[in-house]
Amino acid sequence: MSKYINKAVFAQVLALILVILAVPMMAWAGGGGGPFSAGTFSAIQVGLVLFAVISAWLLKGKMGLPMPKLIQAPLLWVICYVGFRIILTPPIPFSLLAMYMGVCTVAIFLYCSLTTPSWEEFSHPIAVMLREDHGTAKLSRYATFLIVPGLIAFQTYSQMLPSFGEPIELRTVHPAPPASINLHKKTYNLQTAENPFRVGEDGNYLKVGDEAQYFGGNAWTGDVPKFLQQVQQGGTVFFGTAGCFFCHGDNLDGKGPFSFAFNPIPANFADPGTISQLQETFVFWRVAKGGPDLSREAFPWASAMPPWEKHLTTNEIWKVIIFEYWHTGFFPRTWG
Amino acid sequence: MLNVFGESKKKIGALILLGMFSFLALLPFAPVATSLALAEEEAAVVEGEESDEPKMGKDVFYKEEGEFGPISGPPAPTMVYPDDYGTYGDFQSRTIIWISNQQHLYFGSFVLAVPMFVWVMELIGIMITQKGDAKLGKKFDDLAHEMMKISLTAYSVTAILGGILIFSFLALYPGFFRYLSGIFRPVMHIYALLFILESGVLYVYYYGWDAMNDRCGDWKWGHLALGTVLNAVGIALMVMANTWVSFMMSPAGVDAEGHFLGDIWKVMHNPLMVPVVVHRILGNAAFGGGVVAAYASFRFLSAKTPEEKGHYDWMSYIAMFMGILALIPLPFAGYWLMREIYGYRQQMGITLMGGLLAWVFIMQATMIATLFITVNYYLFQAMGRMPGSERYYPAFKFLLAILVVSTISWLTPHTLVMTPAELKAMGGAQHPVVGNYGVMSAKNTAINCMITTTVVTFMIYQRCNVNLKVPWAWKGNIFLGFLISMAYVNILFLGVYGYYIPANVRIGLSVPQVASTLTVLFVGVTVNLKMLKGAEPVGEIQWGKMSVRGAYALFMLAVAFTWTMAVMGYLRSSVRLHWHVNEILRDNSPWAFTNPLGYAGNINSLNVLLFWTMLLFVFWLSALATAGKKKVEAEEAATAGTAVPAGSH
Numbered sequence: 001m002s003k004y005i006n007k008a009v010f011a012q013v014l015a016l017i018l019v020i021l022a023v024p025m026m027a028w029a030g031g032g033g034g035p036f037s038a039g040t041f042s043a044i045q046v047g048l049v050l051f052a053v054i055s056a057w058l059l060k061g062k063m064g065l066p067m068p069k070l071i072q073a074p075l076l077w078v079i080c081y082v083g084f085r086i087i088l089t090p091p092i093p094f095s096l097l098a099m100y101m102g103v104c105t106v107a108i109f110l111y112c113s114l115t116t117p118s119w120e121e122f123s124h125p126i127a128v129m130l131r132e133d134h135g136t137a138k139l140s141r142y143a144t145f146l147i148v149p150g151l152i153a154f155q156t157y158s159q160m161l162p163s164f165g166e167p168i169e170l171r172t173v174h175p176a177p178p179a180s181i182n183l184h185k186k187t188y189n190l191q192t193a194e195n196p197f198r199v200g201e202d203g204n205y206l207k208v209g210d211e212a213q214y215f216g217g218n219a220w221t222g223d224v225p226k227f228l229q230q231v232q233q234g235g236t237v238f239f240g241t242a243g244c245f246f247c248h249g250d251n252l253d254g255k256g257p258f259s260f261a262f263n264p265i266p267a268n269f270a271d272p273g274t275i276s277q278l279q280e281t282f283v284f285w286r287v288a289k290g291g292p293d294l295s296r297e298a299f300p301w302a303s304a305m306p307p308w309e310k311h312l313t314t315n316e317i318w319k320v321i322i323f324e325y326w327h328t329g330f331f332p333r334t335w336g
Numbered sequence: 337m338l339n340v341f342g343e344s345k346k347k348i349g350a351l352i353l354l355g356m357f358s359f360l361a362l363l364p365f366a367p368v369a370t371s372l373a374l375a376e377e378e379a380a381v382v383e384g385e386e387s388d389e390p391k392m393g394k395d396v397f398y399k400e401e402g403e404f405g406p407i408s409g410p411p412a413p414t415m416v417y418p419d420d421y422g423t424y425g426d427f428q429s430r431t432i433i434w435i436s437n438q439q440h441l442y443f444g445s446f447v448l449a450v451p452m453f454v455w456v457m458e459l460i461g462i463m464i465t466q467k468g469d470a471k472l473g474k475k476f477d478d479l480a481h482e483m484m485k486i487s488l489t490a491y492s493v494t495a496i497l498g499g500i501l502i503f504s505f506l507a508l509y510p511g512f513f514r515y516l517s518g519i520f521r522p523v524m525h526i527y528a529l530l531f532i533l534e535s536g537v538l539y540v541y542y543y544g545w546d547a548m549n550d551r552c553g554d555w556k557w558g559h560l561a562l563g564t565v566l567n568a569v570g571i572a573l574m575v576m577a578n579t580w581v582s583f584m585m586s587p588a589g590v591d592a593e594g595h596f597l598g599d600i601w602k603v604m605h606n607p608l609m610v611p612v613v614v615h616r617i618l619g620n621a622a623f624g625g626g627v628v629a630a631y632a633s634f635r636f637l638s639a640k641t642p643e644e645k646g647h648y649d650w651m652s653y654i655a656m657f658m659g660i661l662a663l664i665p666l667p668f669a670g671y672w673l674m675r676e677i678y679g680y681r682q683q684m685g686i687t688l689m690g691g692l693l694a695w696v697f698i699m700q701a702t703m704i705a706t707l708f709i710t711v712n713y714y715l716f717q718a719m720g721r722m723p724g725s726e727r728y729y730p731a732f733k734f735l736l737a738i739l740v741v742s743t744i745s746w747l748t749p750h751t752l753v754m755t756p757a758e759l760k761a762m763g764g765a766q767h768p769v770v771g772n773y774g775v776m777s778a779k780n781t782a783i784n785c786m787i788t789t790t791v792v793t794f795m796i797y798q799r800c801n802v803n804l805k806v807p808w809a810w811k812g813n814i815f816l817g818f819l820i821s822m823a824y825v826n827i828l829f830l831g832v833y834g835y836y837i838p839a840n841v842r843i844g845l846s847v848p849q850v851a852s853t854l855t856v857l858f859v860g861v862t863v864n865l866k867m868l869k870g871a872e873p874v875g876e877i878q879w880g881k882m883s884v885r886g887a888y889a890l891f892m893l894a895v896a897f898t899w900t901m902a903v904m905g906y907l908r909s910s911v912r913l914h915w916h917v918n919e920i921l922r923d924n925s926p927w928a929f930t931n932p933l934g935y936a937g938n939i940n941s942l943n944v945l946l947f948w949t950m951l952l953f954v955f956w957l958s959a960l961a962t963a964g965k966k967k968v969e970a971e972e973a974a975t976a977g978t979a980v981p982a983g984s985h
Contacts, residue, residue, distance in 0.1 A: 092752075093758040095752065096752055096767075096770065103744055114733065114736065115720060165756075165757060173751050173765060175692065176691045208840065255763065273775050331839065
C-alpha cells in the first residue's frame with residue numbers, strides 16, 4: 001500500500017504543478033490577453049508537451065518511479081480536456097466537446113485495463129479504498145462518497161437551472177435538392193444540368209478538374225483565357241452587381257461585414273465541407289432560390305440568403321458559381 | 337468413428353446427394369415461367385382492352401432494350417387514411433411494424449449466418465481428422481454441432497416472428513401489402529416453398545448429425561453436402577426478402593403508375609438489389625459471429641470447471657474470428673452501396689450523407705469504431721493467456737492510441753450541434769480545424785487506419801507465444817515493419833491529398849487506400865504465418881485463463897453489432913421519406929413523417945433490448961439441454977462405477 005501512496009503523492013504533486021502552471025497560462029495567452037504572438041504560444045505548447053514527456057521518461061526510466069495508473073488516468077483526462085477546451089481554438093461547441101471527452105474517457109479506461117498487470121495496478125488502490133478499514137483508506141472512502149455524489153448533484157443542479165440562451169437547432173446545412181427547378185421560364189434538371197460557362201479555350205465544356213490550370217492566375221489582367229473571363233465576370237457579380245461579399249466575405253470565408261447579424265451565419269465557401277462537397281447544380285439551386293425555397297428538413301426561411309433569381313440573370317448566377325470555385329480552389333462534385 | 341475419410345466413393349455419394357438436393361431446391365422456380373406466360377396473357381386483356389396487342393408501359397428504371405413491357409397488373413393505389421391503414425389503439429402502426437420487422441430480421445440474420453460458420457467448422461473438422469488429428473477434428477465437429485443447436489432454437493423464434501410480421505402487415509398496412517404482394521405474386525410461393533425446404537434440410541442436418549457422424553460414419557461427407565444445401569437455400573431466402581426491400585427503395589420493372597410490366601426478374605433485379613444483398617450477407621455473417629461469441633462468453637462466465645472454461649474460451653475466440661473475417665470487408669461493401677445509392681438518386685444520397693439523416697452516420701461511425709476497438713481490446717485480453725506475450729505489452733498502448741485518434745476523426749460531424757452563441761464564438765458553421773475531419777477524406781483514412789491496426793494486433797496475437805526460428809526472421813520483421821509503415825503512410829498521404837482534388841477523383845482514392853489495408857491483411861498475415869514455421873513455443877495457450885474483461889468485450893461486440901443493425905435499418909428505411917415504394921406508392925398515413933433521431937434511438941434501443949432478452953432465453957435453453965445431458969452422463973458414469981468426465985463440451 002505504502003509504495004502506491006509514496007509514488008502517488010510524488011506524481012500527483014508533479015502533475016498538479018504542471019496543470020496549475022499550464023492551464024491558466026494557456027487560457028490567458030490563447031484568449032488574446034497574453035503578450036505572446038501565435039508562434040510563441042505554439043512554441044510554449046510544444047515545450048510544455050515535451051517537458052511532460054521528458055519528465056515522465058525521467059521518472060519512470062531513470063528514477064524508477066513510474067506514475068501509478070490511478071494518477072495517470074485523471075491526469076490524461078485533464079490533458080485531453082485542456083487540449084480540446086482551451087488549446088483548440090476557436091472553441092468547439094459543447095456537443096462536440098462532450099463527444100470527444102466521452103471517447104477519451106472510454107479510451108483511458110481501456111488504457112488502464114489493457115493487460116492484467118495494468119488493471120491490477122489501476123484497480124488495486126480502488127479495492128483498498130473500498131475494502132480496507134485503516135485510516136487512509138477510510139478517509140479516502142469518505143471523501144470519494146462525498147465528492148462523487150456531490151459532483152453528480154452539481155451537474156444535475158446546473159442542468160436544471162433555467163437558461164435564457166436560444167435553443168439548439170440541429171439544422172440540416174445541405175438539404176436534399178429537388179429533382180428540378182424552374183428558373184426564368186426554363187426547367188433545369190439538377191441531376192444533369194451543366195454550367196454553360198465552364199468552357200476551355202476551344203469553347204467546349206471543361207471537364208471538372210481541368211480548370212486547375214487556371215487556379216492561381218490573375219483573371220483581371222488584359223488578355224486572359226476564356227475560362228478566366230467567366231471568372232472575372234463572376235467576380236464582378238460577387239463584388240459588384242449582387243454584393244455577395246457583404247455576407248460571404250472578401251475571402252469567401254463567410255466573414256463579411258454583415259455576417260454576424262444573421263443566424264445562421266453565411267456559408268463559408270473556403271471550408272472543404274461546403275461547395276466542394278456539392279454539385280454545381282446544388283449551388284445553382286441555392287443561389288437562385290435562396291432561403292425561401294429551402295426544403296422542410298432545412299427549415300424554409302431559416303436563411304437570410306435572398307432568392308437571387310429576382311435580381312440576377314441565369315447567366316450571372318452560373319458565372320458567380322464559376323468564380324466561387326475558382327477563388328477557393330475547390331472543384332464541384334461530379335459522379336463521372 | 338470417421339474412419340472413411342479419403343475414400344473417393346463416399347465423396348461421390350456426397351456429390352450425388354448434393355445434386356439431388358440442389359434439384360429439389362430448384363424445383364420451386366419452375367412455376368416462374370408459367371407465371372410469366374400468365375402475366376402476358378393477362379396483359380392482353382387488362383382493363384377490358386379489345387385489341388390483341390398488349391398495352392405497353394415504360395419502365396421507371398430500365399432503359400433502351402427492355403424499356404417497355406406489357407402492363408400486367410393494376411396501378412399503385414392512392415392510399416387513403418384510415419381505409420388503407422389499420423391501427424391498434426393509440427400506438428403508431430409504423431412503430432409496431434418497425435419492431436416486428438427488426439426482431440424478425442435479427443433472428444433471421446442469426447439463423448442464416450450460423451449455418452455458414454457451422455459449415456466451415458465442420459469442413460475444418462473433417463480436414464483435420466483426415467490429416468490424422470482425430471481429437472482436434474472432433475473438437476471442431478462438436479463446436480459446429482453446438483453452434484447449430486443454438487441456431488435451431490432461434491429458428492423457431494424466427495418463424496414465430498415472421499408470422500407476427502405478416503399478421504402486422506395484414507392488419508396495419510393492408511393496402512400496401514396488397515400492392516406489394518401483387519407485384520411479387522409470381523415468386524411469392526417460391527419463398528414459401530423455400531422456407532419449407534429450409535426447415536426440412538435444417539432438421540435433417542441437425543438431428544442427423546450424430547447418426548451420419550457416428551452410427552453411419554460413411555455419411556459424413558453427405559452431411560456436409562446437406563450443410564451446403566442448407567446454406568444455399570438460406571441465402572436464396574435472404575435474397576428474395578431483400579428484393580422486396582430494395583424494390584421499395586429503388587423500384588424497377590414497373591411503370592410510373594406502378595403497373596407491373598410482366599417481368600418479375602426486372603422487379604427483383606432493381607438498381608440497389610445486388611449491393612444490398614452483398615452488404616446483408618457480410619453483415620449477417622459478422623453479426624452471427626458476434627452473437628455466437630457472446631453465447632460462448634456467457635457460457636465462459638458461468639462455467640464451473642476449468643475444462644468448461646477452456647472450451648468456451650476457445651469457442652468465443654473462433655466465433656469472434658469468423659465474425660471479424662466478415663466485418664473487415666463490410667465497410668467497403670457499405671461504401672459501394674452508398675455509391676450506388678448516389679448513382680441512383682442524388683437526392684437520396686444527399687439526404688443520407690449530407691442532409692436529414694447525416695447524423696445517423698455519426699451514430700454508425702461510433703458503433704463501427706466501438707466494434708474495431710472492442711475487437712482489438714479482446715485480442716489484448718486474449719494475449720493475457722498466452723505465455724510470452726508480455727514482450728508485446730508496451731506496444732498495446734500505441735495501437736490503442738491509433739484507434740482512438742481514428743475514432744475521434746471518424747465521428748467528428750460535418751454539421752455541428754450548437755447554440756447560436758457557440759456558432760458565433762466559432763466564427764462560422766464549420767470549425768477551421770475540426771471541420772476538416774467532417775468530410776469523407778478523413779473518414780476513409782480513419783477506417784482504413786483502424787482496420788490496418790486491427791490486422792497488426794492480430795499479427796502480434798499470432799506470434800506472441802512463440803520464438804521465431806526461421807533463419808530469415810530478421811529480414812521478415814524488417815519487411816513487415818516496412819509494409820505496415822508504408823501502408824499507414826499511403827493511407828494518410830492519400831487522405832490529405834483528397835482535399836486538393838475533385839470529388840470524383842477523390843472517391844477513386846478510396847481504392848488505393850483499401851488496397852494498402854488489404855495488402856497488410858493478406859501479404860502481412862501470410863508472411864507472418866510463414867515466419868511462424870518451426871517456431872519454438874514459449875508456452876501453450878492457456879484456454880480458460882482469459883480475463884473476464886475479454887468476455888465482457890465480446891458482449892459489447894455483439895451488442896454493438898445489434899445496435900448498428902438497428903440504426904442502419906432505420907436509416908435505410910427512412911431514406912424513402914414519405915414513400916412506401918419510392919416515387920411509386922405514397923405513404924398517406926399520419927406516420928409518413930421521418931422519425932426524429934431521439935425517437936429512433938429509443939426504438940432502436942428497445943429493439944436491441946428485446947432481442948437480447950429473447951436471445952438470453954435461447955442461450956438458457958441451450959445451456960439447459962447441455963446440463964440435462966451432462967446429468968444423464970454423470971448418472972450413467974456413476975452407475976458404471978467410473979469417473980465422471982468433466983465438461984463434455
